[in-house]
Amino acid sequence: MRALSIAASGMQAQQTNVDVISHNIANMNTTGYKRQRAEFQDMLYQNIDRPGSTSSASGAILPTGIQLGVGVQTDAVGRITSQGSITASDNPYDVAISGRGYLQIALPSGQTGYTRAGNLAVNGDGSIVTSDGYLLEPSITVPAEATGIQITRDGVVEVTLQGQVEPQQIGQIEIATFINPPGLEAIGDNLYLETPASGAPNTSTPGSPGFGTIMQGFLELSNVNAVEEISSLIVAQRAYEMNARVITAADEMLQSTTQLR
Numbered sequence: 492m493r494a495l496s497i498a499a500s501g502m503q504a505q506q507t508n509v510d511v512i513s514h515n516i517a518n519m520n521t522t523g524y525k526r527q528r529a530e531f532q533d534m535l536y537q538n539i540d541r542p543g544s545t546s547s548a549s550g551a552i553l554p555t556g557i558q559l560g561v562g563v564q565t566d567a568v569g570r571i572t573s574q575g576s577i578t579a580s581d582n583p584y585d586v587a588i589s590g591r592g593y594l595q596i597a598l599p600s601g602q603t604g605y606t607r608a609g610n611l612a613v614n615g616d617g618s619i620v621t622s623d624g625y626l627l628e629p630s631i632t633v634p635a636e637a638t639g640i641q642i643t644r645d646g647v648v649e650v651t652l653q654g655q656v657e658p659q660q661i662g663q664i665e666i667a668t669f670i671n672p673p674g675l676e677a678i679g680d681n682l683y684l685e686t687p688a689s690g691a692p693n694t695s696t697p698g699s700p701g702f703g704t705i706m707q708g709f710l711e712l713s714n715v716n717a718v719e720e721i722s723s724l725i726v727a728q729r730a731y732e733m734n735a736r737v738i739t740a741a742d743e744m745l746q747s748t749t750q751l752r
Contacts, residue, residue: 493561494738496562497560497737498737500562501730502731505727507565509724511528511529512529515715516717520712521608523681523710523713524575524681525573525575525713525714526570526716527570529568533562533563534560534562534563534564536559536561537561538556539559541556570675574590574711574714577706578709578712580710583639585709586664586707587705587709587711588697588703588705589705590704591702591703592702592703593606593666594609595665596625596682598625602684604683605683606682607681607711608621609710609711617632618631619648628665631664632662634650636652637651638650638653641658642707644705645697645704645705646666646696646697646705647664648662649661664696664705665696668694671689674686674690675689
């Protein structure tokens with residue numbers, strides 16, 4: 492009975508949907524997190540009578556035919572890269588990107604990681620690093636005698652030195668954009684890696700055409716909407732229950748068949 496396997500595929504698809512939604516909800520307060528969405532497609536069809544084929548009895552062309560589907564499968568889990576809300580913080584090293592772009596991070600593997608999480612700090616050497624201690628790329632070192640730091644909207648990093656009135660520029664933040672940001676590979680720790688699907692990074696200074704700007708002392712929050720996620724969770728749960736009911740109905744039909752005398 493096809494209904495058993497079809498309903499089973501529906502239950503598996505909705506389980507994937509619930510997994511994605513639960514991951515979104517778990518990361519509601521993750522800095523720079525971009526929510527995901529499960530996408531589905533119907534599976535191959537069994538052609539009992541192909542549409543447009545010729546009827547064996549009269550030679551007429553069948554207008555519709557008979558095609559029976561065999562279920563559903565997960566097509567992709569896409570990432571929604573819309574801007575999250577921006578909130579003020581008390582850390583002068585925190586930065587938020589307003590618009591397109593990713594901060595570039597030097598990973599221990601030698602690769603370049605990309606992130607929207609701008610919760611930065613300085614390490615013991617004065618270098619600006621992520622919360623995991625990874626260096627910002629290109630690297631920027633804050634002098635030990637600095638009494639203040641300013642980061643402009645176009646990414647220029649300046650410090651105020653003791654005994655000096657004019658600020659001194661110590662570096663320039665560069666951000667990267669991709670032609671297909673959802674194609675980036677998420678590796679955890681708020682980091683992404685370039686893939687053939689994302690395309691090669693295009694780097695420039697913030698504020699350049701097509702690039703976002705830097706906001707010092709702010710952080711970009713997750714773009715997860717709690718109400719939408721709970722609504723989606725309810726829909727997924729109901730769809731799962733309906734597929735389970737189909738399996739129950741198919742089982743009762745088979746049971747009736749085995750009781751025929």
